[in-house]
Amino acid sequence: MEAVNMKKKDPKIVVAVDESDESMYALSWCLANLISQTSTSNLVLLYVKPSPPVYSSLDAARYMFSTDVIVALEKYGSDMVNTVMRRAEAICRKSTTKINVERIVGSGDAKDEICNIVGKIKADTLVMGCHDYGFFKRAILGSVSDHCAKHVKCPVVIVKHPKQI
């Protein structure tokens, strides 16, 4: 249990990113407080986009989604991935420490996909922003950070944006 044994040489830290300021703030906090000053860290930027069945279920509900609309939605999804990842990578480039940055893009329900990927790649730490949804939105969407804190096996850091404070 000694501290000296718990310091990994090249830890793998996953930061769950999305289009929110909260997730970018969590990334900045991670770079400033969790990335070792003395060794190289592996930082994984993880983005989860909604899976295609989301569009199909809307379609089945007679929202009249033509192929064009589905293609447009998929393009929007890909554009969003790139926008979020570029924003996150720009923040990483400002860090003065040595980090290897890797992108992982998942697809499906964010809560489950984050837990799956964190387990699959054997991450050492998961860092997440915290969305202050309020009662109704939380009741419908559930809290991604609550779910992940319960289900992933590695330490989880939940970072709140100062605007929530």
Add this chain to the structure above:
Amino acid sequence: MEAVNMKKKDPKIVVAVDESDESMYALSWCLANLISQTSTSNLVLLYVKPSPPVYSSLDAARYMFSTDVIVALEKYGSDMVNTVMRRAEAICRKSTTKINVERIVGSGDAKDEICNIVGKIKADTLVMGCHDYGFFKRAILGSVSDHCAKHVKCPVVIVKHPKQI
């Protein structure tokens, strides 16, 4: 939001400790991963003991607690504080980084008291172990880490003990 602006010179990190291996593991993780190698950190060991009204309510339920028993329970509580704090301080002494260690002992409901104290002393980060209570105990006791992750304003780190994995 830049990382460089989020690094505090002498951060105040609170680790919630109790008699469990989980909390000591969380402390070790904190020392190995969150304490800066390049500046002095202020580490607060926070222990919350049950408040005296717990004994009174048992007494009111006709458990026939004499003054002797209450004194013995209070002595047990104080002994527990010292045992936990000494164990935690022994772990801190093994750390090779510069840290100022401070003890804070609260009294009352652990969930609320941790949130109160973290807010009052303006902690920069809260680190907690995670008890794997199982369904029934969780339903009765609630999860301290869940509650604190929701209610404190600073980043919260929830560390699971490997035996839960």
